[in-house]
Amino acid sequence: MIGFAAVYDSLFDEYGPQDWWPADNRFEIVAGALLVQRTSWENVATAIDRLREQGLLDVRALERVPVGVVEACIRSTGFYRAKARRLRNLARFIGHSGGMEALEQQPTPELRRILLALDGIGEETADAILLYAFDRPVVVVDEYLRRLVRRMTAEGRVSDRELRDSVARHLADDVYRLNELHALVVAHGKTSCRAVPRCAECVLSRSCRTGSGGSDA
DNA sequence: CACCAGGGTGGTT
DNA sequence: AACCACCATGGT
Numbered sequence: 001m002i003g004f005a006a007v008y009d010s011l012f013d014e015y016g017p018q019d020w021w022p023a024d025n026r027f028e029i030v031a032g033a034l035l036v037q038r039t040s041w042e043n044v045a046t047a048i049d050r051l052r053e054q055g056l057l058d059v060r061a062l063e064r065v066p067v068g069v070v071e072a073c074i075r076s077t078g079f080y081r082a083k084a085r086r087l088r089n090l091a092r093f094i095g096h097s098g099g100m101e102a103l104e105q106q107p108t109p110e111l112r113r114i115l116l117a118l119d120g121i122g123e124e125t126a127d128a129i130l131l132y133a134f135d136r137p138v139v140v141v142d143e144y145l146r147r148l149v150r151r152m153t154a155e156g157r158v159s160d161r162e163l164r165d166s167v168a169r170h171l172a173d174d175v176y177r178l179n180e181l182h183a184l185v186v187a188h189g190k191t192s193c194r195a196v197p198r199c200a201e202c203v204l205s206r207s208c209r210t211g212s213g214g215s216d217a
Numbered sequence: 218c219a220c221c222a223g224g225g226t227g228g229t230t
Numbered sequence: 231a232a233c234c235a236c237c238a239t240g241g242t
Binding site: 038039040042043046075076077078079080081082083 | 236237238239240241
């Protein structure tokens, strides 16, 4: 059993509130979730600014603009050709669906299926969109979290399913903490700190400061 | 020069 | 089901 309530507390203690997701509206979060794939947020922020300058952080405007214009705005995010095509297709889909307001009416499982059916949206991006753009109580499983759990359990291979259940068991439908947890896991994962707690009583921040613990490579 | 960054897709075994 | 190459820019 993994004490995620304690993991959350220690991460929050160490890094503080992360205040994800910086955006003016919900569609901007959806666009950001697609653009941030395999890229630093800094590069995404540049692209978002350019899209805003062109008035393209809007479904109706984005769905009709030439794809080359989108490419020029988002080049800094890498994989810009695929992302530009996917982003415009995403805007078109949302437009045809009655906009973000209509999608907000969908229940979470159905909305998740809708998102996963779109090109360029896999499980992690779909869950990030559900949590950050639609405020749904969803556990975002990323590689950082898998690594963290791998080091905590000492027993290799924890399926995503177990991981979700384990997190959900402690954080339930607490949208605020699920929001912060993912952001905190990313913040911690980006550091060079390899120390991890082996149980719920161990505290990440303490292990990091003392430089002890952590047997993984 | 290598490696990483808030992944996903399509193909092969 | 697990692995793989590929997508591509920007920073260290």
